[in-house]
Amino acid sequence: MTTTTERPTHSRPAARTPEPRVDVEALARTLLGPYAEMRRGARALAGDPRFQRIEGQPVAEHRARVLEQLRLLASEGDVLRAFPTALGGRDDHGGSISRFEELIVADPSLQIKAGVQWGLFASAILHLGTADHHERLLPDAMSVAVPGAFAMTETGHGSDVASVSTTATYDAATQEIVIHTPFRAAWKEYLGNAALHGTAAVVFAQLITPDGPGGRSVNRGVHAVYVPLRDAATGEFLPGVGGEDDGLKGGLNGIDNGRLHFDHVRVPRANLLNRYGDVAPDGTYSSPIASPGRRFFTMLGTLVQGRVSLDGAAVNVSKVALAIAVTYGNQRRQFTGASDTDEVVLMDYAEHRRRLLPLLAETYASAFAHEGLLAQFDTVFSGRDDTEGSRADLETIAAALKPKSTWLALDALQTAREACGGAGFIAENRLVGLRADLDVFVTFEGDNTVLLQLVAKRLLADYSREFKDVDAGGVARYVAGRAADAALHRTPLLRAVQTLSDGGRVRRSAGQLREADTQRALLHERVDAMVAEVAQALRPATRSTRETAAALFDVHQHELIETARAHAEVIQWEAFTAALETIEDPGTRRVMTWLRDLFGLVAIERNLAWYLINGRLSAGRARTVTSYIDRLLTRLRPHAQDLVDAFGYGPEHLRSTIATGVEAERQDEARAYYRAQRASDDAPLAEKLLGKR
Incomplete structure (x- = not known):
């Protein structure tokens, strides 16, 4: 875990048993990934006050400050890693992005201005230009002697x-x-x-x-x-x-x-x-x-790094938001519960857990998926596997993950703001400022809805490619088989099999749902079925006029978007599942498996109507999805602070007063005051107790 100042202590409820425990330091190293040193270096910069945002600063001053910060980065920030060695860089594309996306913790304006200068303006010269441009134009773009726009x-x-x-x-x-x-x-x-x-x-x-x-x-x-x-x-x-x-x-x-x-x-x-x-x-x-079409997409494909970096930056903001909210929720007390005297810590309320912990699970899933995207990006841009197919895969994965992570960031920030009450609305606690800055992430470097449409088109293209060399009879048999499969799932038969298998016992039903193979099947089957259904619905478009085809596509556009969303969730779930295999500590792996299960089952719960309508789940097992999620939330509650501490952001990164331990101090002071009052003989009596004396 990377910090430069001592962390405040946080109150955590004691678990029923001492195991499992989260090895926070080891989990933090896992999250840092293969570019750990790059990220640590960037976090040191983000923790430096010279690079940090001053809340409430007037626009003109803020703009001037960010320009000077950009020039500081050029001289001190190792920001040219992605450029060729001959030009002063290091040919390190993945390392460059991993550093760049950490700058958002200092100030999103700085991160985006750096992205405009080096990730767009200078990179366009690099990737779309030739040797003459590199020699003549790149040095000033790299040094910020020429600040540039990407028009x-x-x-x-x-x-x-x-x-x-x-x-x-x-x-x-x-x-x-x-x-x-x-x-x-x-x-x-x-x-x-x-x-x-x-x-x-x-x-x-x-x-x-x-x-x-x-x-x-x-x-x-x-x-x-x-x-x-x-x-x-x-x-x-x-x-x-x-x-x-x-x-x-x-x-x-x-x-x-x-x-x-x-x-x-x-x-x-x-x-x-x-x-x-x-x-x-x-x-x-x-x-x-x-x-001409392939030329256009090739030119735009060289600039995919913008989407890759936005994906990682948005995940980092979700980490910051949840670290603030969970820390505050572990210290802030509100309303008496089982005790007449002690108020309840916010994180001990079931609904508070329901609001924050699924977002925490999705943030981990997004973080692990981003590492896979970053690895693919580096493989392509380093030239180790730079083919038309690998670039298409990279663009599709980036188009799937960038919408998920940027929407997640907005959800995490808004939920964290509400979970922190009025304190979350104070500018010094950063949640509202970050929410405003991240809002535009969902529409630049590709509008999220348009990107998901591109993903859906790729899924349909892959589906249709299966039939390229199949005769009409083969296609007819395949379609008939899919129809029979759908009809089978829609009959009571398979639902009855699930009910018999579970024997009416919730424990057995939950046991099925927590199996990785069950979750994988449910998530993958939904994508496969949705792709097949949309493909069949759009098949007449191949024989229609352009106007008719466009109208047919429009009718099914929402289904296309939902199919792409489901596909992105599969990518995230698979990345999370793969990451579990890299965790050596048994206690940490067990807690992280619960967190993976929470991510998968919440995704299934959001779409229970689809699973019921299409016969993939019985009514009994569908009810168990929600009850098992509630059980997971209870299991994960003692580990919530460890899980956000593993993000590795210290007070110098969060820079949120309510996440510094000050709330715990206030609560301790209040509890000590009332204990002293109760112990004294002259404490005022509560009116409701007068008749009981």
Whole structure:
């Protein structure tokens, strides 16, 4: 466990038996993963007051502070690990992301501004450019001598990057590219560094070349162009460039987000980032990728690291939120229960456990899934396994996990805020500030709903690929088999088998549910059945007009999104289950198995209607899901503090007054006061006791 200051002691209720116990230090090492040293170093930076957010700071001061912090990171923060060794980096892609995502603990604005500078602006030059760009443009982007913007999103086209309206038209007479936004909706929008600090941008635009048949120009699709924005000395926009400040936002106000527009701005042909598409001096276009669609997705795929890092950063915020809420809940007392004198610790209330502990289980599941995603990312970007298939897998997993973790962060922060009562609403306890900053995570680097739609399309593509070489009779037999399987599950037969197997005994039913194979089957079967059902529903689209196919897709869009959600839960559950095998201490493994079971069964409980309607669970076993969850919550309650302590965040990271031990001191003072009163002869009598004397 990584801390730089001594932790406060926390009151924990005694377990009925001394076992199992959580080895907090060992569990913390497991959570740090293969990049433990990278994370420890980044946490040291996040614990340094120079890099931390000042709550309530005015926007202008906050922006200036974050820019200076960015420059400090460039000189002290080892932030260039992902860049090639020849350029001053270390070719360490996974290590770079693992450090970067820890910065969110210091200030989400700093983490995102760092992501804009190095993860988007500089990385676009690296991955979409060639040797000339690396030599000419990258050094200043890496050192922050040139703060940069990543100009992709437009007012009229957010997640639909392929349809952006800004144009980059090649003029063969001058060998220049002309950048132009033809109407207001084509303005580049929500761009970090655009309002104030950026002196250049990587602009994504439709590349228009003059080399078409009959002298007609050709739209080559979206390409990236390096475009200077401002005079570095005066801060004034260069001729033809204009923009506006987005102003006060719901969060992340340390970042100078803004809009950009271009009025026939000319840049040299050499500023086209031409790794995947080039224009010769005479205007002839060439590309190593013949298919325009595949070329587009290849260019965007190089930037998947944004989604990977947001996934990890969101998980870290969930850890912070739950560490604050559980710590406070283990100290704050409210209402007398079994005792006439002692008030009850919040974490001893069943509903309080129900609110916080499933989120804790999901946070662990998300953390373990993120480590798998990070490993896949490093494998691809290091070149050890950089194939079209491996990149597609990486993009799909990132598109599945980023929505889950960013929505989790918002749920964890809001629930933690409410669980801490009025104290959670005080800015110094950070929950409301983090909630505001994390809100936009669910819609940038890909709107969550759109990303899940991409995941669902991949699941359908994999499903259809099974039949590529199967004749019509084989497909018909498969469909008939699936239909028979669905019909069988919907009859009382299998539900009756479960009921007979359980013998009416809750213990036996719960025993089935806590088996890993049972949970795996229930989670996987739901995904498989949903994919098959949607695939069959959409099959007519392959023989329909485009309009009819779009309408059919729209009818089933919600089912597609839910299928992708279910698939993401399977990824998380499998990652958690795999992680259990790495835990050597028996007590820790037992507690973590309970936590894994809680994650799996809560996912099943959320979808009990589906399991009942489709005959996967009997009514008796469905009732047992909830009762066994309640039992798990009771078992996990004595270990809640250990489980959040294992996240490894000290007071210098949480920076929340209610998580410092001050609440325990207040409660101890109050209890001592009332004990002394009760022991004295002159303590006032409670009116309700007067008639009993």
